Amino acid sequence: MDEQRQAFEDYSFAVTGKLFDQHGGKMEQLSEKEQEVVRIWRLEADMYNGGFLQYFCNWGPENFEKTQQILTRLGAGKSLAIITECEKMIAVLKDDDRIQELWDIPKYLDEYLDEEQQQRLNELDEEYWENPDDLQLLAYNYYLKHDA
Template sequence: MRFPPILHVDFEDDALCLSWADGLVLRQPLSRYSQLQSATPEQRADFRIHPHGISVSWPHLGDADVGIDAFDWIWEHLCRESMGRLQALEWQLEQLPEDDQLIVALWRLEADGYNGGFLQFFCNWGEHCCELALKALVAIGARSTHAVVSRQRQLIGPLEDHPQLQRLWDIPELLSDEQYELIGGELDEQLWSAMEEVPTLAVKYFYAG
């Protein structure tokens, strides 16, 4: 099924508003897009919607194109909705429907993965959340991201029975210098690149429209 296209682009007082053919309407603060925030009404109106409605660009604004990706916006929306339901359940992840659990796990992988890498994600959220994230990556078809995260998880596996492992945040201290550099250096760099596939694949899988 063809993904519903962006139909309308509007500017409100301090927000950019996008509307999709299926009725979805999302807003983001203009402060996230400094060039649009400082643009004149005429410059803002000079936008182009991709022929398939998957992006919007302002090709004549500034030295480089200013662009909005529909999948990024909708993925952020889905994550915000699932995290809101998790908060309403007082952060009891297992009480969420399965799709929400998978979205939360992916959101945590992205948020911590981009911030501090795989070790931050795993040490903050543990084995169950990592398993959910891997399950979600398989479900949406994010093969590159799944391969990297699986490898990183495999590398910390031998520490499970280490006598000095009292809490998850002991893991970075128990890794050898070579292991730490592989997980947090080479593989994290691969992870950051691979995760670029997640928003589009996740939206196509989770978004019902």
């Protein structure tokens, strides 16, 4: 199992490298499968690095929505529930005129979320870090298993 997780991680790094090395970061130049792998890589890299806010502020709502679809297809229901709840919590800022770019969200979030809600956002990050769906293994089975 660890070999499978590592195989998907290696594959996701290779596809993400291809995105930049061969396509200048233009997602539309990757195949649909490769775009999905990059979206999983983005989710995993940012969620484990800085949590949901880093993930969402780096990649935006369109990437988020496409990632939700991927998680659904993979059967990663717990991860999907976590990021969906996080997004609903930060959606309170969507009509704030001060939000000119995604990284403005963390600047004003504490004006909208009380201490309990902020704690919940942190708890959701921690729940994700527990790897509830074993996303790397699910992704291996979906994207690579038939090629192995």
